[in-house]
Structure formats: structure tokens, C-alpha cells
Amino acid sequence: MLTCKQFLEELADYLDGELAEEVRRELDGHLAECPNCWVIVDTTKKTLQIYKGMEARPLPPELHARLMKALQRKMTQPPER
Amino acid sequence: MKSPEAVPAPVSEALDEAAIVARARAGDPQAFAELVERYERQIYRLARHITHNDEDAEDVLQETFLKAYENLPGFQGQSKFYTWLVRIAVNEALMKLRKRRSSKVVSLDETFDTGEETVAREIAVWEDHPEEQYSREELRRILEEAIDSLPPLYRTVFVLRDVDELSTEETAGVLGISIPAVKSRLLRARLQLRDKLTRYFKRKQEDLFAYL
Known part of the structure; x- marks a missing residue:
């Protein structure tokens, strides 16, 4: 019988669907009987869903402007020999 | 045709x-x-x-x-x-x-052992769509602060794998670390973030009675 600690060690691969069928079945068996691990799986899935939709914050305009200025300088300078 | x-x-x-x-x-x-x-x-x-x-x-x-x-x-x-x-x-x-930190060589491949076990400390049911309780700005602040509080090596692996959605192999390649190292850091990062977010997203006490 799998312990919760053993279950958690496999959690990332379990969520990413990267486990052999046999191991997966064993984990499913543990999950059906362990409410705590069920909650952990559910809340970790939600964690990943929320982060996947997280857009990066737009750059402050002055930071973007400095970047573009540096690039323009680079683009107009003759290539080094 | x-x-x-x-x-x-x-x-x-x-x-x-x-x-x-x-x-x-x-x-x-x-x-x-x-x-x-x-x-x-x-x-x-x-x-x-x-x-x-x-x-x-x-x-x-x-x-x-x-x-x-x-x-x-x-x-x-x-x-x-x-x-x-x-x-x-x-x-x-x-x-x-x-x-x-000129005195210290920095690499993302440092042997990294915090002695931490794979544990989940906060076990509570979340709302179905917990993110909807917060404005976009509030949510972004909560999520970013949670990432910022992770150890540096976990942070980078998590952002590449789970936010930018690079594959495990690509993440290992760009960071110059092994695939098992990516996997183990990712697991710990995910569990720590889940723990940290539980205080914001858990179901309110009164709603628990909806189950009874």
C-alpha cells in the first residue's frame, strides 16, 4: 500500500501524465481512498491552471523605450570586423 | 471540391x-x-x-x-x-x-538540498474558481509574490515549465541541468506554491456546511 509521501513524490509526473500505466493505477488507487491526497491533487491542478493563464506584466513604457533605443543604436552601427 | x-x-x-x-x-x-x-x-x-x-x-x-x-x-x-x-x-x-556575489560561483546546477521533505502543510478544499474572487491586478500580485517567495532554483524551473510552458527537456537544456533535477525542483515548487495559495483560495468556512 502506497503512503502519502510516496504518492506526493510522484505527483508532478502524475499531473503531467508521464507515468507508466501500472504506476498510475496504483496512484489512482491511493487517491480513491485518501481524502487528503485528493485535495492536494485538486488544489495543485488548480494552481497550475491559474498560473498557465498568467500573462507577464507589460513593461513600464520608459523601460521599453530604453530597450528600443539601445537596439536602434546597435542596428545602425556598422558590424564589427 | x-x-x-x-x-x-x-x-x-x-x-x-x-x-x-x-x-x-x-x-x-x-x-x-x-x-x-x-x-x-x-x-x-x-x-x-x-x-x-x-x-x-x-x-x-x-x-x-x-x-x-x-x-x-x-x-x-x-x-x-x-x-x-x-x-x-x-x-x-x-x-x-x-x-x-563575486566570492561565490553561481550555477543553477548547484547541488541543492534544503533537507525539505515533500510535504503539503495546508490541506483545505479550494473554491471551484478561486481566481474569480480577486481582481486581475490583485490576482497577479498574489501569484507573483508566491513565486518570489520560492527558493531561486525552484522559481526559475517553475516559471519556465508551468508559466512559459517549456517542456521538461527544453527547461533542462536552457538551464544546463539534468531532467531529474528539473522534475524534482518542479514538484517541490508546485507543492510550495499550492501551500502558499491555499490561504487565499480555500473555501470559506461557512460554505463547508454545503457538503453536509
């Missing part, structure tokens, strides 16, 4: 990007500017997560795109353009860290 099938969005985006990269390689500055606009936010976020310093992150952002421009003729298109950029950005960010 058979109607033309729609090209799936990711494929069409990839084709679109390949065309922009080709134009940039041919010396079209407008095309390179489009690539900058497309990825500057993600590169800056990654640089901030690695360096934990706004000034360093800005330098990393600039250096990354300047080097990308310089080395564009060498980009063969075997990896995604973003993955190629990330590799440059990670190297630049690590150089920054080395300069700041």
Missing part, C-alpha cells in the same frame, strides 16, 4: 513566427522589433525571477535582445525562437548574479 482545412492556432502562430524570424535574419529591423514586442515581457519577468533585482533585470533584458540581434544569423531554427532567447537570458542573468 474539398474545402481547405483551417490551420490550428499553434501551427499558424509557429508559421507566422518562422516568417518573422526569417525576415529579421534577412536584416529587416521592423521584423526584429516585432519579436522584441512579442517576448520582452516574458524575458523581463524571467530575468526578475532569477536576479530578484529590477536594475539587473533591465540589464539582462537589454543584453538578451542585443545578443539575440547580433547572433541571429547563427539561429538555425532547430529550437523555438523563445527557447533560444531564454537560453541567452538565463546566461546573462547568471553572469549578473556572479558579479553581485
Whole structure:
């Protein structure tokens, strides 16, 4: 019988669907009987869903402007020999 | 006559990007500017997560795109353009860290053992759509603060794998660490974030009675 600690060690691969069928079945068996691990799986899935939709914050305009200025300088300078 | 099938969005985006990269390689500055606009936010976020310093992150952002421009003729298109950029950005960010802590060699491949067990401390049911309780800005602050509180090596792996959605192999490649190292850090990062977010997203006490 799998312990919760053993279950958690496999959690990332379990969520990413990267486990052999046999191991997966064993984990499913543990999950059906362990409410705590069920909650952990559910809340970790939600964690990943929320982060996947997280857009990066737009750059402050002055930071973007400095970047573009540096690039323009680079683009107009003759290539080094 | 058979109607033309729609090209799936990711494929069409990839084709679109390949065309922009080709134009940039041919010396079209407008095309390179489009690539900058497309990825500057993600590169800056990654640089901030690695360096934990706004000034360093800005330098990393600039250096990354300047080097990308310089080395564009060498980009063969075997990896995604973003993955190629990330590799440059990670190297630049690590150089920054080395300069700041000159006495200590910094690598993302350091043997990293915090002695932490794989544990979940907070076990509580969450709301069905917990993110909907917060405004977009509040949510972003909560999520970013949670990432910022992770150890640096977990942070970088998590952002690349779960936010930017690089594969395990790509993440290992750009960070120069092994696949098992990516997996073990990712697992711990996910569990720690889940723990931290539970205090914001758990179901309110009164709603628990809905189960009874």
C-alpha cells in the first residue's frame, strides 16, 4: 500500500501524465481512498491552471523605450570586423 | 471540391513566427522589433525571477535582445525562437548574479538540498474558481509574490515549465541541468506554491456546511 509521501513524490509526473500505466493505477488507487491526497491533487491542478493563464506584466513604457533605443543604436552601427 | 482545412492556432502562430524570424535574419529591423514586442515581457519577468533585482533585470533584458540581434544569423531554427532567447537570458542573468556575489560561483546546477521533505502543510478544499474572487491586478500580485517567495532554483524551473510552458527537456537544456533535477525542483515548487495559495483560495468556512 502506497503512503502519502510516496504518492506526493510522484505527483508532478502524475499531473503531467508521464507515468507508466501500472504506476498510475496504483496512484489512482491511493487517491480513491485518501481524502487528503485528493485535495492536494485538486488544489495543485488548480494552481497550475491559474498560473498557465498568467500573462507577464507589460513593461513600464520608459523601460521599453530604453530597450528600443539601445537596439536602434546597435542596428545602425556598422558590424564589427 | 474539398474545402481547405483551417490551420490550428499553434501551427499558424509557429508559421507566422518562422516568417518573422526569417525576415529579421534577412536584416529587416521592423521584423526584429516585432519579436522584441512579442517576448520582452516574458524575458523581463524571467530575468526578475532569477536576479530578484529590477536594475539587473533591465540589464539582462537589454543584453538578451542585443545578443539575440547580433547572433541571429547563427539561429538555425532547430529550437523555438523563445527557447533560444531564454537560453541567452538565463546566461546573462547568471553572469549578473556572479558579479553581485563575486566570492561565490553561481550555477543553477548547484547541488541543492534544503533537507525539505515533500510535504503539503495546508490541506483545505479550494473554491471551484478561486481566481474569480480577486481582481486581475490583485490576482497577479498574489501569484507573483508566491513565486518570489520560492527558493531561486525552484522559481526559475517553475516559471519556465508551468508559466512559459517549456517542456521538461527544453527547461533542462536552457538551464544546463539534468531532467531529474528539473522534475524534482518542479514538484517541490508546485507543492510550495499550492501551500502558499491555499490561504487565499480555500473555501470559506461557512460554505463547508454545503457538503453536509
